[in-house]
Amino acid sequence: MRFTSLLTTITAGAVLALSGCGGASAEQPGSPEQPAPAVKPTVVLVHGAFADASSWNGVVASLKRDGYPVIAAANPLRGLHDDAAYVAGVLKSVPGPVVLAGHSYGGPVMSEAAAGNPNVKALVYIASFILEPGESTSQLAAKFPGAQLGPTLQTVPVPLAGGGTANDLYIKQDEFHRVFAADVTPEVAELMAATQRPITEGALNEPATEAAWKSIPSWNMVTTADLAIPAESMRFMGDRAKSHSVEIAASHAVTVSHPDAVADLVDQAARATVT
Template sequence: MNKLFVALTFAASLLVGAHASAQPEKPTVVLVHGAFADASSWNGVVQILEKDGYPVVAAANPLRGVKSDATSISNLIASIAHPVVLVGHSYGGNVISEAANDRPNVKALVYVSAFAPETGETVAGLAGKFPGSTLGPTLAPAVPLADGGKDLYIQQDKFHDQFAADVAAPQAALMAATQRPVTEAALNEKAGNPAWKHIASWYIYGDKDKNIPPQAMAFMAKRVNAREAEVIQGASHVVMVSHPEAVARLIEKAATAN
């Protein structure tokens, strides 16, 4: 009896293993942060996605220039053998729009409070297309670079209200201290041909965003023909920090869509 039980148990385990191996692997989610942030801004989203079985890479976006940043992310995508859901926040939306080109493993784009430019548009131009952005006066004096360019930061004492108003003050203070600068040139660099023209897209943003006017994001979500555009009431620019569950769920919808 014991031998029969062992044999049946072993056979059952083989069947379960065979069934599991036959299941399609979940796509890898590549998260691209924007200006004045870093990869840790995705921590809450990463925890949810990994719990749900998704491989995740929170990429380090150089924030030096649209084309060079897109090349960096594109190289990362090329190293991933499985399908990819590419997610961008803020300026990172500009980057993913170019990085996904010529990468057939990218199955979906997700814009999180992000820019989704048309060819020739700039981040600065899109931010000013509609009224409402209050970013300019909160920027610290530009930091001169050796190549003649300039790095931009948000003044730390203005960071909470401007960038992350719906995040607890202690966490916003940490984000302010660890923010990574973006070059002035990157915000004024013209976009190339956007991948959203041929890759299915999703969009999520907050209606209290002070960096990118919500009206501008509604315009961009409609233009990319987003399969789903979700507006989070009361959310700031860092909706992935204050509402990681909503952002993760939208990413998972993109990952499972046909």
């Protein structure tokens, strides 16, 4: 299968699995609200492919209003393990409890980065893959039909420091609004398309070695209008992880189009795990 066809679902994922819990159950309206943690954890945000840390701006603003310290990490998008090592370094620099949230390819990165870090109290997956050890993003990409991202990708060869070349992947700018950010204004989507960060093809083929969601409580947001990854795929991964997922009618760019909803889910995770 061509790399581009494997990338149709590079960005996504699912989980609200409280570690050690049995089956999944949907959040019911009117459930009692958890008390706010006495000490606010630091929220660390990890962006995915075709985006940068500014894609979290609205989420950061909402969390800041609620009193959370926030760091939006600059995910390198060069390779799963290298990217995870970078984010792990960011996590080690944060004193005290952390709630870690990842969008898109940022989910697999945070699953690796959080492993073995006792300060990470919760994982929040926003339209993101949750990989089992041994799986790669590309392996999960073709599992369900319906994604429309692959044909819109453009490959740009780039030189490597040690010699040779790698292939960077971009979304064609004239397709960006439709496939990635359909519920964002055309003006904002145009800026996002022009400033998108590429990801290497190789990053999508590296198998995961860690699955922090197996031991750390996790939350998941399924984006039902997502053209980058089918909602069915997100639900599958959530069910497989025995996780509790919430759903929202949003495009893949949910951190931009619905920042308050994303921040609310992060707040739920903090209230449930940090006392």
